[in-house]
Amino acid sequence: MNTEADLFKSFEKDCDLYSIKVEQIPIWERIRFRTFREITRKKGQGQAHTHHGAGINSHLKGLSLWLKYSIYKNPYFADEHDFLFYGHQRRKLEEDGYWWDIYCDPIHEQNEFDYIHVESPHLMSHHNPAKTQYLRYLDPIRYTGTLQRRLGIRTPSIPTDIISRLQEAEEEIKSRFDLDIDLISKVRQSLHVRNTILPLYERLLDRINPDVVVVVVSYGKETFIEACKRLGIPVVELQHGVIYDHHFGYNYPNDENKSTFPDYILTFGEFWSKNVSFPIPGNRVKAVGYPYLEQRLKMYDDIGRSKQLLFISQGTIGDKLSQFAVKVHEDDRIDHKVVYKLHPGEYERWQKEYPWLVESDIRVIDESKPPLYQLFTDSTAQIGVGSTAVYEGLCFDLDTFVFETENTDILQPLIDKNIATSIKTIQDLNAALHSKNTKKFNREIFFKSNATQNIIDELKYIQDYGTTNRSIIQN
Incomplete structure:
Protein backbone atom coordinates (compact mmCIF):
# COMPACT_ATOMS: atom_id res chain seq x y z
CA MET A 1 0.00 0.00 0.00
CA ASN A 2 1.31 3.40 -0.93
CA THR A 3 1.19 5.23 2.41
CA GLU A 4 1.78 8.71 0.99
CA ALA A 5 -0.98 8.25 -1.59
CA ASP A 6 -3.53 7.10 0.97
CA LEU A 7 -2.59 9.89 3.36
CA PHE A 8 -2.90 12.35 0.49
CA LYS A 9 -6.39 11.17 -0.40
CA SER A 10 -7.60 11.55 3.17
CA PHE A 11 -5.85 14.92 3.48
CA GLU A 12 -7.54 16.46 0.42
CA LYS A 13 -10.92 15.10 1.49
CA ASP A 14 -10.65 16.30 5.09
CA CYS A 15 -9.58 19.77 3.95
CA ASP A 16 -12.39 19.88 1.34
CA LEU A 17 -9.89 21.21 -1.19
CA TYR A 18 -12.08 20.64 -4.25
CA SER A 19 -14.49 23.30 -3.01
CA ILE A 20 -11.88 26.09 -3.04
CA LYS A 21 -12.45 28.50 -5.92
CA VAL A 22 -10.92 31.83 -6.91
CA GLU A 23 -13.28 33.79 -9.17
CA GLN A 24 -15.16 30.53 -9.86
CA ILE A 25 -11.95 28.74 -10.85
CA PRO A 26 -11.42 25.42 -9.02
CA ILE A 27 -7.82 25.73 -7.99
CA TRP A 28 -7.05 22.39 -6.36
CA GLU A 29 -7.40 20.48 -9.62
CA ARG A 30 -4.65 22.65 -11.13
CA ILE A 31 -2.07 21.98 -8.42
CA ARG A 32 -3.10 18.55 -7.13
CA PHE A 33 -0.72 16.45 -9.25
CA ARG A 34 2.27 18.74 -8.69
CA THR A 35 1.61 18.89 -4.95
CA PHE A 36 1.64 15.13 -4.56
CA ARG A 37 4.71 14.84 -6.77
CA GLU A 38 6.53 17.32 -4.52
CA ILE A 39 5.53 15.37 -1.43
CA THR A 40 6.85 12.09 -2.82
CA ARG A 41 10.05 13.75 -4.02
CA LYS A 42 10.71 15.27 -0.60
CA LYS A 43 9.99 11.87 0.94
CA GLY A 44 12.88 10.41 -1.02
CA GLN A 45 11.42 9.39 -4.37
CA GLY A 46 13.67 10.28 -7.28
CA GLN A 47 13.05 12.82 -10.02
CA ALA A 48 11.07 11.47 -12.95
CA HIS A 49 12.46 13.78 -15.65
CA THR A 50 15.32 16.17 -16.19
CA HIS A 51 14.28 19.82 -15.99
CA HIS A 52 15.98 22.88 -17.39
CA GLY A 53 17.28 25.50 -14.99
CA ALA A 54 15.85 28.93 -14.22
CA GLY A 55 18.94 31.13 -14.42
CA ILE A 56 19.96 33.85 -16.86
CA ASN A 57 21.05 31.31 -19.48
CA SER A 58 17.61 29.74 -19.37
CA HIS A 59 15.93 33.12 -19.84
CA LEU A 60 18.19 33.97 -22.78
CA LYS A 61 17.49 30.61 -24.38
CA GLY A 62 13.75 31.19 -23.92
CA LEU A 63 14.06 34.60 -25.56
CA SER A 64 15.87 33.11 -28.55
CA LEU A 65 13.18 30.44 -28.94
CA TRP A 66 10.47 33.09 -28.72
CA LEU A 67 12.11 35.12 -31.47
CA LYS A 68 12.87 32.12 -33.71
CA TYR A 69 9.45 30.49 -33.54
CA SER A 70 7.57 33.75 -33.82
CA ILE A 71 8.59 33.45 -37.47
CA TYR A 72 9.34 29.76 -38.05
CA LYS A 73 6.51 27.23 -37.40
CA ASN A 74 4.43 29.87 -35.63
CA PRO A 75 1.02 28.27 -34.90
CA TYR A 76 -0.75 31.59 -35.43
CA PHE A 77 0.21 31.42 -39.10
CA ALA A 78 -1.60 28.09 -39.56
CA ASP A 79 -4.79 27.70 -41.57
CA GLU A 80 -8.02 26.17 -40.31
CA HIS A 81 -7.94 22.40 -39.68
CA ASP A 82 -10.46 19.79 -38.56
CA PHE A 83 -8.17 18.33 -35.88
CA LEU A 84 -5.61 19.92 -33.61
CA PHE A 85 -3.18 17.50 -31.96
CA TYR A 86 -1.25 18.74 -28.92
CA GLY A 87 1.46 16.11 -28.90
CA HIS A 88 4.19 14.87 -26.61
CA GLN A 89 7.30 17.03 -26.71
CA ARG A 90 9.65 14.17 -25.77
CA ARG A 91 10.08 12.62 -29.19
CA LYS A 92 11.79 9.32 -29.94
CA LEU A 93 14.50 8.85 -32.57
CA GLU A 94 13.53 5.94 -34.81
CA GLU A 95 15.54 3.84 -37.22
CA ASP A 96 14.30 5.88 -40.18
CA GLY A 97 16.29 8.85 -38.83
CA TYR A 98 13.21 10.84 -37.81
CA TRP A 99 12.11 11.94 -34.35
CA TRP A 100 8.65 10.49 -33.75
CA ASP A 101 5.82 11.53 -31.51
CA ILE A 102 5.11 7.85 -30.90
CA TYR A 103 1.53 8.50 -29.75
CA CYS A 104 0.41 10.67 -32.66
CA ASP A 105 2.58 9.96 -35.69
CA PRO A 106 1.24 6.41 -36.26
CA ILE A 107 -2.17 8.09 -36.63
CA HIS A 108 -0.92 10.96 -38.76
CA GLU A 109 0.77 8.70 -41.29
CA GLN A 110 -2.59 7.13 -42.20
CA ASN A 111 -3.62 10.46 -43.81
CA GLU A 112 -7.18 10.13 -42.55
CA PHE A 113 -7.47 13.60 -41.00
CA ASP A 114 -7.00 17.23 -41.89
CA TYR A 115 -4.80 18.08 -38.91
CA ILE A 116 -2.30 20.48 -37.40
CA HIS A 117 0.08 19.23 -34.71
CA VAL A 118 1.49 21.53 -32.03
CA GLU A 119 4.07 20.85 -29.34
CA SER A 120 5.87 22.56 -26.48
CA PRO A 121 9.68 22.61 -26.27
CA HIS A 122 11.46 19.74 -24.55
CA LEU A 123 14.33 20.96 -22.35
CA MET A 124 14.11 24.25 -24.27
CA SER A 125 14.58 22.68 -27.70
CA HIS A 126 12.77 20.71 -30.39
CA HIS A 127 13.92 17.43 -31.93
CA ASN A 128 14.63 17.51 -35.65
CA PRO A 129 14.04 16.17 -38.19
CA ALA A 130 10.54 15.47 -36.89
CA LYS A 131 8.38 12.74 -38.35
CA THR A 132 5.26 14.91 -38.01
CA GLN A 133 4.45 16.66 -41.27
CA TYR A 134 2.08 19.47 -40.24
CA LEU A 135 3.93 20.68 -37.17
CA ARG A 136 3.90 24.01 -35.31
CA TYR A 137 5.59 25.04 -32.08
CA LEU A 138 3.95 26.64 -29.04
CA ASP A 139 7.02 28.65 -28.02
CA PRO A 140 5.37 32.01 -28.90
CA ILE A 141 2.58 31.26 -26.42
CA ARG A 142 4.81 29.78 -23.78
CA TYR A 143 7.36 32.59 -23.72
CA THR A 144 4.90 35.43 -24.29
CA GLY A 145 3.18 34.21 -21.14
CA THR A 146 6.51 33.99 -19.33
CA LEU A 147 7.41 37.55 -20.33
CA GLN A 148 4.05 38.87 -19.12
CA ARG A 149 4.50 37.17 -15.76
CA ARG A 150 8.01 38.54 -15.39
CA LEU A 151 6.61 42.03 -15.99
CA GLY A 152 3.85 41.48 -13.45
CA ILE A 153 1.07 41.62 -16.04
CA ARG A 154 -2.26 39.95 -15.13
CA THR A 155 -1.08 39.14 -11.60
CA PRO A 156 -3.87 37.29 -9.77
CA SER A 157 -5.42 38.38 -6.50
CA ILE A 158 -6.23 35.69 -3.94
CA PRO A 159 -8.93 36.58 -1.38
CA THR A 160 -7.93 36.50 2.28
CA ASP A 161 -10.42 33.73 3.11
CA ILE A 162 -8.87 31.51 0.43
CA ILE A 163 -5.38 32.24 1.75
CA SER A 164 -6.57 31.22 5.22
CA ARG A 165 -7.90 27.90 3.90
CA LEU A 166 -4.67 27.23 2.03
CA GLN A 167 -2.66 27.99 5.15
CA GLU A 168 -4.78 25.49 7.05
CA ALA A 169 -4.08 22.93 4.34
CA GLU A 170 -0.34 23.66 4.58
CA GLU A 171 -0.52 23.02 8.32
CA GLU A 172 -2.27 19.70 7.66
CA ILE A 173 0.50 18.69 5.26
CA LYS A 174 3.04 19.56 7.92
CA SER A 175 1.14 17.48 10.46
CA ARG A 176 0.54 14.44 8.25
CA PHE A 177 3.70 14.34 6.12
CA ASP A 178 6.14 16.38 8.22
CA LEU A 179 6.84 18.57 5.19
CA ASP A 180 6.60 22.24 4.31
CA ILE A 181 4.68 22.69 1.04
CA ASP A 182 3.87 26.20 -0.18
CA LEU A 183 0.35 25.79 -1.57
CA ILE A 184 -0.27 29.53 -1.74
CA SER A 185 2.63 30.05 -4.14
CA LYS A 186 1.47 27.11 -6.23
CA VAL A 187 -2.02 28.57 -6.51
CA ARG A 188 -0.75 32.06 -7.29
CA GLN A 189 1.64 30.74 -9.95
CA SER A 190 -1.03 28.52 -11.51
CA LEU A 191 -3.54 31.36 -11.70
CA HIS A 192 -0.92 33.70 -13.13
CA VAL A 193 -0.12 31.18 -15.86
CA ARG A 194 -3.84 30.86 -16.60
CA ASN A 195 -4.35 34.61 -16.79
CA THR A 196 -1.47 35.12 -19.22
CA ILE A 197 -1.88 32.20 -21.62
CA LEU A 198 -5.65 31.56 -21.67
CA PRO A 199 -6.29 34.46 -24.10
CA LEU A 200 -3.40 33.26 -26.25
CA TYR A 201 -4.82 29.74 -26.46
CA GLU A 202 -8.28 31.08 -27.26
CA ARG A 203 -6.83 33.16 -30.07
CA LEU A 204 -5.01 30.09 -31.42
CA LEU A 205 -8.18 27.99 -31.33
CA ASP A 206 -10.13 30.74 -33.05
CA ARG A 207 -7.49 30.76 -35.77
CA ILE A 208 -7.40 27.00 -36.36
CA ASN A 209 -11.10 26.40 -35.57
CA PRO A 210 -10.76 22.63 -35.01
CA ASP A 211 -13.70 20.26 -34.67
CA VAL A 212 -11.71 18.12 -32.20
CA VAL A 213 -8.61 18.61 -30.09
CA VAL A 214 -6.40 15.62 -29.21
CA VAL A 215 -3.89 15.84 -26.36
CA VAL A 216 -1.17 13.61 -25.00
CA VAL A 217 -0.84 14.08 -21.20
CA SER A 218 -3.74 16.21 -20.00
CA TYR A 219 -2.41 17.15 -16.56
CA GLY A 220 -0.32 20.29 -16.88
CA LYS A 221 -2.51 21.41 -19.81
CA GLU A 222 -5.46 22.59 -17.71
CA THR A 223 -5.48 26.11 -19.15
CA PHE A 224 -5.37 24.82 -22.73
CA ILE A 225 -8.24 22.43 -22.01
CA GLU A 226 -10.18 25.25 -20.36
CA ALA A 227 -9.81 27.30 -23.55
CA CYS A 228 -11.17 24.38 -25.57
CA LYS A 229 -14.15 23.95 -23.27
CA ARG A 230 -14.95 27.67 -23.32
CA LEU A 231 -15.20 27.38 -27.11
CA GLY A 232 -17.15 24.13 -27.04
CA ILE A 233 -14.40 22.04 -28.68
CA PRO A 234 -14.31 18.38 -27.52
CA VAL A 235 -10.96 17.29 -26.07
CA VAL A 236 -9.68 13.73 -26.43
CA GLU A 237 -6.70 12.35 -24.55
CA LEU A 238 -4.53 9.52 -25.87
CA GLN A 239 -3.08 7.35 -23.11
CA HIS A 240 0.68 7.74 -22.90
CA GLY A 241 1.73 5.71 -19.87
CA VAL A 242 0.73 3.66 -16.86
CA ILE A 243 -2.63 4.63 -15.33
CA TYR A 244 -3.14 3.29 -11.82
CA ASP A 245 -5.23 4.03 -8.75
CA HIS A 246 -2.63 6.33 -7.17
CA HIS A 247 -1.97 8.36 -10.30
CA PHE A 248 -3.35 11.75 -9.33
CA GLY A 249 -3.41 12.97 -12.91
CA TYR A 250 -6.32 10.60 -13.59
CA ASN A 251 -7.77 9.07 -10.45
CA TYR A 252 -10.34 11.25 -8.69
CA PRO A 253 -12.76 10.57 -5.83
CA ASN A 254 -16.12 9.33 -7.10
CA ASP A 255 -17.94 12.41 -5.81
CA GLU A 256 -15.49 14.93 -7.30
CA ASN A 257 -15.06 16.38 -10.77
CA LYS A 258 -12.23 18.02 -12.67
CA SER A 259 -13.53 20.86 -14.82
CA THR A 260 -10.39 20.83 -16.99
CA PHE A 261 -10.29 17.09 -17.67
CA PRO A 262 -10.63 15.92 -21.30
CA ASP A 263 -14.09 15.00 -22.54
CA TYR A 264 -12.84 11.58 -23.68
CA ILE A 265 -9.86 9.37 -22.94
CA LEU A 266 -8.71 6.64 -25.31
CA THR A 267 -6.85 3.92 -23.45
CA PHE A 268 -4.52 1.11 -24.48
CA GLY A 269 -7.04 -1.56 -23.38
CA GLU A 270 -9.91 -2.52 -21.08
CA PHE A 271 -7.53 -3.04 -18.17
CA TRP A 272 -6.62 0.66 -18.13
CA SER A 273 -10.18 1.80 -18.72
CA LYS A 274 -11.33 0.08 -15.54
CA ASN A 275 -8.20 0.63 -13.46
CA VAL A 276 -9.04 4.04 -11.95
CA SER A 277 -11.94 6.38 -11.21
CA PHE A 278 -11.82 8.92 -14.04
CA PRO A 279 -13.66 12.23 -13.53
CA ILE A 280 -15.78 11.64 -16.67
CA PRO A 281 -18.60 9.19 -17.46
CA GLY A 282 -17.50 5.63 -18.16
CA ASN A 283 -18.93 5.69 -21.68
CA ARG A 284 -16.37 8.35 -22.59
CA VAL A 285 -13.45 6.10 -21.61
CA LYS A 286 -12.73 4.00 -24.69
CA ALA A 287 -10.28 1.09 -25.06
CA VAL A 288 -8.59 1.44 -28.45
CA GLY A 289 -5.04 0.04 -28.26
CA TYR A 290 -1.52 1.38 -28.68
CA PRO A 291 -0.61 1.87 -32.37
CA TYR A 292 3.13 2.34 -31.90
CA LEU A 293 3.48 -0.87 -29.88
CA GLU A 294 1.40 -2.82 -32.39
CA GLN A 295 3.57 -1.61 -35.27
CA ARG A 296 6.81 -2.50 -33.52
CA LEU A 297 5.63 -5.94 -32.47
CA LYS A 298 5.27 -6.78 -36.15
CA MET A 299 8.66 -5.25 -36.97
CA TYR A 300 10.58 -7.26 -34.34
CA ASP A 301 8.55 -10.44 -34.57
CA ASP A 302 11.24 -12.87 -35.76
CA PHE A 446 -3.96 -4.60 -21.85
CA PHE A 447 -3.35 -3.57 -25.47
CA LYS A 448 -6.35 -3.90 -27.74
CA SER A 449 -5.58 -5.01 -31.28
CA ASN A 450 -6.24 -3.03 -34.49
CA ALA A 451 -5.26 0.10 -32.54
CA THR A 452 -4.74 2.65 -35.31
CA GLN A 453 -8.08 1.96 -36.97
CA ASN A 454 -9.83 1.95 -33.59
CA ILE A 455 -8.51 5.43 -32.84
CA ILE A 456 -9.40 6.74 -36.28
CA ASP A 457 -12.95 5.40 -35.88
CA GLU A 458 -13.36 6.95 -32.42
CA LEU A 459 -12.02 10.33 -33.49
CA LYS A 460 -14.34 10.42 -36.50
CA TYR A 461 -17.29 9.56 -34.28
CA ILE A 462 -16.32 12.28 -31.77
CA GLN A 463 -15.93 14.74 -34.63
CA ASP A 464 -19.40 13.98 -35.95
CA TYR A 465 -20.94 14.13 -32.48
CA GLY A 466 -19.06 17.26 -31.46
CA THR A 467 -19.97 19.33 -34.49
CA THR A 468 -23.68 18.75 -33.82
CA ASN A 469 -23.55 18.99 -30.01
CA ARG A 470 -21.00 21.73 -29.39
CA SER A 471 -23.29 23.59 -26.97
CA ILE A 472 -23.66 20.44 -24.84
CA ILE A 473 -19.90 19.97 -24.69
CA GLN A 474 -19.39 23.63 -23.83
CA ASN A 475 -21.68 23.24 -20.83
Missing part, protein backbone atom coordinates in the same frame (compact mmCIF):
# COMPACT_ATOMS: atom_id res chain seq x y z
CA ILE A 303 14.43 -11.65 -34.08
CA GLY A 304 16.42 -14.09 -31.94
CA ARG A 305 16.97 -13.98 -28.17
CA SER A 306 19.86 -14.50 -25.79
CA LYS A 307 19.93 -15.20 -22.04
CA GLN A 308 19.65 -11.55 -21.10
CA LEU A 309 18.06 -9.79 -18.11
CA LEU A 310 16.82 -6.30 -18.95
CA PHE A 311 16.42 -3.71 -16.18
CA ILE A 312 13.81 -1.03 -16.98
CA SER A 313 14.75 2.14 -15.12
CA GLN A 314 12.93 5.39 -14.36
CA GLY A 315 13.98 8.46 -12.45
CA THR A 316 11.66 7.97 -9.49
CA ILE A 317 13.29 4.67 -8.49
CA GLY A 318 16.55 4.65 -10.47
CA ASP A 319 18.76 5.00 -7.40
CA LYS A 320 17.62 1.75 -5.76
CA LEU A 321 17.03 -0.22 -8.94
CA SER A 322 20.45 0.59 -10.41
CA GLN A 323 22.22 -0.46 -7.20
CA PHE A 324 20.33 -3.75 -7.30
CA ALA A 325 21.28 -4.21 -10.96
CA VAL A 326 24.97 -3.87 -10.16
CA LYS A 327 24.66 -6.48 -7.39
CA VAL A 328 22.88 -8.85 -9.76
CA HIS A 329 25.52 -8.28 -12.43
CA GLU A 330 28.30 -9.15 -9.97
CA ASP A 331 26.60 -12.24 -8.48
CA ASP A 332 27.76 -15.56 -9.93
CA ARG A 333 24.42 -17.22 -9.20
CA ILE A 334 22.70 -15.19 -11.91
CA ASP A 335 23.59 -16.77 -15.26
CA HIS A 336 22.06 -13.98 -17.34
CA LYS A 337 23.76 -11.07 -19.03
CA VAL A 338 22.54 -7.83 -17.41
CA VAL A 339 21.56 -4.74 -19.41
CA TYR A 340 20.38 -1.55 -17.71
CA LYS A 341 18.00 0.56 -19.84
CA LEU A 342 17.68 4.14 -18.63
CA HIS A 343 14.51 6.18 -19.05
CA PRO A 344 15.02 9.14 -21.44
CA GLY A 345 14.47 11.43 -18.45
CA GLU A 346 17.65 9.99 -16.90
CA TYR A 347 19.96 10.21 -19.92
CA GLU A 348 21.55 13.54 -19.02
CA ARG A 349 22.06 12.94 -15.29
CA TRP A 350 22.65 9.24 -14.63
CA GLN A 351 26.44 9.47 -14.47
CA LYS A 352 26.19 12.02 -11.68
CA GLU A 353 23.33 10.37 -9.78
CA TYR A 354 24.29 6.70 -10.24
CA PRO A 355 28.11 6.64 -9.90
CA TRP A 356 28.05 2.89 -9.12
CA LEU A 357 26.80 2.31 -12.65
CA VAL A 358 29.70 4.32 -14.04
CA GLU A 359 32.17 2.27 -12.01
CA SER A 360 30.60 -1.04 -13.04
CA ASP A 361 31.14 -2.74 -16.40
CA ILE A 362 27.40 -3.34 -16.70
CA ARG A 363 25.98 -2.39 -20.09
CA VAL A 364 24.04 0.86 -19.70
CA ILE A 365 21.73 2.10 -22.47
CA ASP A 366 21.61 5.90 -22.24
CA GLU A 367 20.38 6.81 -25.71
CA SER A 368 17.66 5.87 -28.18
CA LYS A 369 19.79 3.22 -29.82
CA PRO A 370 19.32 0.31 -29.70
CA PRO A 371 15.54 0.78 -29.58
CA LEU A 372 13.75 -0.48 -26.48
CA TYR A 373 11.85 -3.06 -28.49
CA GLN A 374 15.10 -4.36 -29.93
CA LEU A 375 16.29 -4.87 -26.34
CA PHE A 376 13.07 -6.73 -25.57
CA THR A 377 13.59 -9.13 -28.45
CA ASP A 378 17.20 -9.68 -27.41
CA SER A 379 16.19 -10.59 -23.83
CA THR A 380 14.45 -13.42 -22.01
CA ALA A 381 13.54 -11.57 -18.80
CA GLN A 382 12.93 -8.05 -17.47
CA ILE A 383 12.90 -6.27 -14.10
CA GLY A 384 11.09 -3.02 -13.37
CA VAL A 385 9.09 -1.13 -10.79
CA GLY A 386 6.42 1.09 -12.34
CA SER A 387 7.14 1.73 -15.99
CA THR A 388 4.79 1.33 -18.95
CA ALA A 389 7.71 -0.43 -20.62
CA VAL A 390 7.26 -3.41 -18.30
CA TYR A 391 3.75 -3.95 -19.68
CA GLU A 392 5.14 -3.56 -23.20
CA GLY A 393 7.88 -6.08 -22.46
CA LEU A 394 5.25 -8.65 -21.54
CA CYS A 395 4.01 -8.42 -25.13
CA PHE A 396 7.41 -9.85 -26.11
CA ASP A 397 6.87 -12.87 -23.80
CA LEU A 398 9.52 -11.82 -21.30
CA ASP A 399 9.64 -13.39 -17.86
CA THR A 400 8.80 -10.41 -15.70
CA PHE A 401 9.96 -9.49 -12.20
CA VAL A 402 8.86 -6.54 -10.09
CA PHE A 403 11.52 -5.12 -7.78
CA GLU A 404 9.78 -4.21 -4.54
CA THR A 405 9.95 -0.55 -3.55
CA GLU A 406 7.42 2.00 -2.35
CA ASN A 407 6.15 2.23 -5.97
CA THR A 408 5.43 -1.46 -6.47
CA ASP A 409 1.69 -0.77 -6.37
CA ILE A 410 1.90 0.47 -9.99
CA LEU A 411 2.62 -3.09 -11.17
CA GLN A 412 0.72 -4.83 -8.36
CA PRO A 413 -2.04 -6.00 -10.73
CA LEU A 414 0.55 -8.06 -12.61
CA ILE A 415 1.66 -9.67 -9.34
CA ASP A 416 -1.93 -10.29 -8.24
CA LYS A 417 -2.73 -11.97 -11.56
CA ASN A 418 0.45 -14.08 -11.30
CA ILE A 419 1.71 -12.57 -14.54
CA ALA A 420 4.83 -11.18 -12.83
CA THR A 421 6.83 -12.20 -9.76
CA SER A 422 7.71 -9.83 -6.93
CA ILE A 423 11.34 -9.92 -5.78
CA LYS A 424 13.33 -8.21 -3.03
CA THR A 425 16.68 -9.97 -3.07
CA ILE A 426 19.06 -11.72 -5.42
CA GLN A 427 17.97 -14.99 -3.84
CA ASP A 428 14.37 -14.19 -4.84
CA LEU A 429 15.48 -13.38 -8.37
CA ASN A 430 17.58 -16.53 -8.74
CA ALA A 431 14.68 -18.69 -7.61
CA ALA A 432 12.21 -16.89 -9.88
CA LEU A 433 14.48 -17.19 -12.93
CA HIS A 434 14.36 -20.95 -12.55
CA SER A 435 10.63 -21.13 -11.92
CA LYS A 436 7.75 -21.11 -14.41
CA ASN A 437 4.84 -20.25 -12.16
CA THR A 438 3.57 -17.17 -13.99
CA LYS A 439 0.52 -17.18 -16.22
CA LYS A 440 0.60 -16.22 -19.87
CA PHE A 441 0.05 -12.51 -20.51
CA ASN A 442 -3.28 -11.74 -22.23
CA ARG A 443 -2.17 -8.95 -24.52
CA GLU A 444 -5.66 -8.09 -25.76
CA ILE A 445 -6.87 -6.99 -22.30
